[in-house]
Amino acid sequence: MRSPASVSRSRTSRKRFAVTAVACALVAGVTAGCGSSGGSSSSSSSGTIHILVYGDTGNTVEKQIVDTFNKTSKVKAVLDTIPGANYQTKLQTIINTAQAPDVFFNWGGGSIAPFVKSGLLMPLDSFIAADPQLKSDFLPSVFNTAVIDGKSYGVPMRGTQPVLLFDNKKVLADAGITPPATWDQLLADVQTLKAKGKTPIALGGGDQWPTLMWFEYLYDRVAGPGLFEKALGGDTSAWASADSQKALGMLKQLVDAGAFGTNYDSVKFTDGGSPALLAKGKAAFELMGSWEYATQKSANPDFTKNDLGYSNFPTIAGGAGNAADVVGNTNNFYSVLKNTKHPDAVAQFLKLMYSDEFVKAQLGIGNLPTTTNTPQFLSTAADPAYDTYQYNLVKQAPSFQLSWDQAYPPSATTAMHQAVQQFVDGKLDAAGFIKAMQGLPTS
Amino acid sequence: MTSIIQQLLAKSARREPPTTGSRGDPGGRSPGYRSTAGSAAGADRRRAVRSGVGATRPGLAWAVPATVFFTLFAIVPLVLVAVLSFTSWNGIGTPKLIGLSNWSALWHDPVMLKSLWLSALLTTLGVVVQTPISILLGVWAAGHQRNRAVLAAVYFVPLLLSVTAVSVLWRALLDPNFGIPSDAGWLFGDGNLLGTQSGSIGVLAFVGAWQWTPLHTLIYQGGARAVPQVLYDAAAIDGAxxxxxxxxxxxxxxxxxxxxxxxxxxxxxxxxxxxxxxLTQGGPGTDTTISAYYMYQQGFLSFDFGGASAIALVLVVVATLLSLLMVRLTGYDRMQSTAEGL
Incomplete structure (x- = not known):
């Protein structure tokens, strides 16, 4: 800014005042920032541990467990919640600051891998050595999700969510078919259902992750869980293998057969679009996480009671994968920050995650815990038959593959979802999809 | 956005004589500065007015609050973003300086170029669709009949809703199986509006127009009401x-x-x-990934804050250039009155 020639003395001094004011404001802002962070760190040294969880209706149980813990512990636990979809972003922002929690909710796998790599998390092996139940009381296929480089970093703290093939029993009966046991039956069913004027399979392609579930199961059935583990481990040649090509070819065949109709990319699960297709009998199947049941129960209680069927994903003849393998979200986990000031209290807190009280409370709100003592309480669950089916499925599964978008670090999610959508849309061919997957960051 | 407003403010401040000048104008009806074809007498009066006002011009201290806020919330973050664009940072730990890597990656990134085109396309579509509609509606609503006031008020409602609510609403209305497309197959085919690039761009332009046309209608209504009635009377006499x-x-x-x-x-x-x-989350694929959304994706979904900062800076530069261009091309900076010659 050029000042006019007639600038008076008083104006210059005013300008100086302005500059001082700006400087003061900046300093004030900085000190305020320092002040708040100082306050938080001093509070954690005065005998509290902060437990950070994803904020939703499940928090009632977390609150209850924290209260139970505080009854006997000298170090008090404080439950903090971050609501909804911003959880991972906010966690990433605070985890390396003075505001970081002592214990936090996560999805295992890729959701904590960057933190492990940055040396922020405490391996729980010493806790487990002191209390072996901290590992042995959980189903191994679930517990392993939070094992990174041979060390345990998480303890399961909510319910398991395997992906199942849901169906509308009435539509299947009208078409004279039963849930498919094999891939070939599924292909035949698609033709039968199309002839009846139904969309064979409801797919919320607009959300992208429902489409990914088809990839996860096909790769598992064709190649077994090893292919994905290899690729995630950094050996990207796995994506170009013959099994990978075969799985992609089979998916393409299913899409080209019209199994998902033509407008699946305009349909979402999250706004109720694809569940409504199934409930209203416009579609026969939907591949979805176990939460489909709760979703249908709240939106269409009669349908859920009478006509909602579920089965495991069909087997594929000649495939290397075990027919009992499942994919999905194994569970949510509590992980521990390395620089927590009260590791002993944290260890005591984690022990509550296999307590009877915890299991009963989780079953009460519709979650299915993955502890070894869960079966004895299954009869108290809201839907005993459904929970028992799931529990046995997960317990007997030789492999429980964590959803690909949770197994990879968050930095890979967007590119993975786009590749999945573009392949199913025919905008990427198999080679293009393989290239996209090979380009994903694995750490 | 801030940069454009700044630009406009700076321009108008530079070109426009102090508005307080009208206070010294004895006529009061037509302030001297509004007439560019001023006569010698007018110029004298203007000079007199200006010298009288110079003494009461507000000092710099008045600009302090705005300056502080602008510095804290615009300049400082902008500088930080510029610095971040030369680093690799995932939000954990300290940013690592990596020189120009983010920029060269961006330069070779087909999605970035595509996103700029998509931003330009959506902006153009917005202007092309909304301008004619809102001019016509605004001029119509400028009339004084009672039914117009009621209809204009009803028509104003979309503007009162949050963009998020409007988007959620249209997302549901356009559901291919249960929304409008399922009942109007002759128009929408299989209803796969959001599954194709042209369809989803069309939806975005439509929803944008539905939401924002009322605002521009309001602007045009005000503008049309300010047109002197005498012009219409004269034209009517001439038989127009x-x-x-x-x-x-x-x-x-x-x-x-x-x-x-x-x-x-x-x-x-x-x-x-x-x-x-x-509505689209940038999809299908990357077909509606406009620059602002791409920045969000890189920063807050992929935690690549360095790359996201580079995109943000590109957006700032493009927006500033565009606003400069618009100000120049339209003569907005001269702030001439259309009431000239009256």
Whole structure:
């Protein structure tokens, strides 16, 4: 800014005042920032541990467990919640600051891998050595999700969510078919259902992750869980293998057969679009996480009671994968920050995650815990038959593959979802999809 | 957005004599500065006015609050973003300086180039669709009949809803199986509106128009009401009908209003985010990934804050260049009155 020639003395001094004011404001802002962070760190040294969880209706149980813990512990636990979809972003922002929690909710796998790599998390092996139940009381296929480089970093703290093939029993009966046991039956069913004027399979392609579930199961059935583990481990040649090509070819065949109709990319699960297709009998199947049941129960209680069927994903003849393998979200986990000031209290807190009280409370709100003592309480669950089916499925599964978008670090999610959508849309061919997957960051 | 406003403010401040000048104008009706074809007498009066006002011009201290806020919330973050764009940072730990890697990656990134084109396309579509509709509606609503007031108030409602609510609403209305497309197959085919690029761009442009046309209608209504009635009376005496009056009086008189409205549309177009986030999430694939959404994706979904900062800076530069261009091309910076010669 050029000042006019007639600038008076008083104006210059005013300008100086302005500059001082700006400087003061900046300093004030900085000190305020320092002040708040100082306050938080001093509070954690005065005998509290902060437990950070994803904020939703499940928090009632977390609150209850924290209260139970505080009854006997000298170090008090404080439950903090971050609501909804911003959880991972906010966690990433605070985890390396003075505001970081002592214990936090996560999805295992890729959701904590960057933190492990940055040396922020405490391996729980010493806790487990002191209390072996901290590992042995959980189903191994679930517990392993939070094992990174041979060390345990998480303890399961909510319910398991395997992906199942849901169906509308009435539509299947009208078409004279039963849930498919094999891939070939599924292909035949698609033709039968199309002839009846139904969309064979409801797919919320607009959300992208429902489409990914088809990839996860096909790769598992064709190649077994090893292919994905290899690729995630950094050996990207796995994506170009013959099994990978075969799985992609089979998916393409299913899409080209019209199994998902033509407008699946305009349909979402999250706004109720694809569940409504199934409930209203416009579609026969939907591949979805176990939460489909709760979703249908709240939106269409009669349908859920009478006509909602579920089965495991069909087997594929000649495939290397075990027919009992499942994919999905194994569970949510509590992980521990390395620089927590009260590791002993944290260890005591984690022990509550296999307590009877915890299991009963989780079953009460519709979650299915993955502890070894869960079966004895299954009869108290809201839907005993459904929970028992799931529990046995997960317990007997030789492999429980964590959803690909949770197994990879968050930095890979967007590119993975786009590749999945573009392949199913025919905008990427198999080679293009393989290239996209090979380009994903694995750490 | 801030940069454009700054630009406009700076321009107008530089060119425009102190507005307090009208206070010294004995006539009061037509302040001297509004007439560019001033006579010698007018110029004298203006000079007198200006020298009288110079002493009471507000000092710099008055600008302190605005300066502090602007520095803290615009300049400082902008500088930090510029620094971040030369680093690799995932939000954990300290940013690592990596030189120009983010920039060269961006340069070779097909999605970035595509996103700029998509931003430009959506902005253009917004202007092309909304301008004619809102001019016509605004001029119509400028009448004084009671039914117009009621209809205009009803028509104003979309503007009162949040962009998020509007997007969620249209997302549900356009559901291919249970929404409007399922009942109008002759128009929408299989209803796969959001599964194709043209369909989803069309939806974004439509929802944007539905939401923002009322605002521009309001602007044009105000502009049309400010057109002096005497012009219409004169034209009527000369035998001009409604259509000729519209094209030869209303439209020319609305020139500055058109520019104001367009600047708002372009700014709105370039900063569009919520509709994309809710309606398409940049999809199908990357077919509606506009620059602002791409920045969000890189920063807050992929935690690549360095790369996201580079995209943000590109957006700032593009928006500044565009606003400069618009200000130059339209003559907005001269702030001429359309009431000239009256």
């Amino acid at each position: 009908g409604t259509v000729r009056q519209f094209f030869h009086i209303t439209l020319p008189q609305l020139r500055n209003t058109v520019i104001t409205s367009m600047v708002l549309m372009v700014v709105g177009g370039l900063t569009t985010f919520d509709t994309v986030l809710i």
